[in-house]
Amino acid sequence: MAKKKSIKANNKSKKAATRPTSAKSVHDQQLREHLLFLLKGGGAHISFDDEIGHWTVPLAGTKVANFPHTAWMLLEHMRLAQWDILEFCRNVKYAARNWPDDYWPASEAPLDEKAWAASIAAFKKDLRTMQQLVANPKVDLYARIPWGDGHTMLREALLVADHNAYHLGQLVMLRKSIGS
Numbered sequence: 001m002a003k004k005k006s007i008k009a010n011n012k013s014k015k016a017a018t019r020p021t022s023a024k025s026v027h028d029q030q031l032r033e034h035l036l037f038l039l040k041g042g043g044a045h046i047s048f049d050d051e052i053g054h055w056t057v058p059l060a061g062t063k064v065a066n067f068p069h070t071a072w073m074l075l076e077h078m079r080l081a082q083w084d085i086l087e088f089c090r091n092v093k094y095a096a097r098n099w100p101d102d103y104w105p106a107s108e109a110p111l112d113e114k115a116w117a118a119s120i121a122a123f124k125k126d127l128r129t130m131q132q133l134v135a136n137p138k139v140d141l142y143a144r145i146p147w148g149d150g151h152t153m154l155r156e157a158l159l160v161a162d163h164n165a166y167h168l169g170q171l172v173m174l175r176k177s178i179g180s
């Protein structure tokens with residue numbers, strides 16, 4: 001163990017010696033900008049705001065053949081998963097949740113207009129918080145999250161963007177299958 005640690009430390013000091021601090025901070029800034037671009041929608045597909053704007057509350061509870069989820073289920077799943085990842089990043093007292101119960105809603109349709117709007121607002125608020133974490137130069141993207149298992153902020157930010165994009169694509173397909 002001690003040997004491993006000293007090798008790591010040597011590598012670190014070598015890197016620091018060959019790369020000027022300014023170039024390092026430019027690269028750090030570039031990485032943060034790329035991550036923010038990805039979290040905001042990335043330019044490769046429709047944005048969350050544009051897609052969710054196509055949905056109405058009655059449609060949000062609609063199912064199509066051979067697809068298990070409604071738009072409400074997908075939205076709530078995106079919100080719950082994103083919130084869980086955010087909590088993992090920022091909460092020292094993070095406690096793992098139960099899959100799948102804590103990651104999917106109990107109902108197939110939103111209770112009312114208020115519930116639908118609240119879910120969208122919460123999702124957007126948490127996404128903004130994730131963006132603020134990524135944008136903060138004091139947050140080391142490569143540092144291991146102490147209560148994780150090799151997780152870093154970089155990995156979690158990529159996970160949020162990946163998971164959101166995956167289910168956003170499902171929302172698009174579901175909407176087209178409904179014919180809306």
Ligand code: NI
Nearest residue numbers: 077081163167
């Ligand atoms: Ni998922």
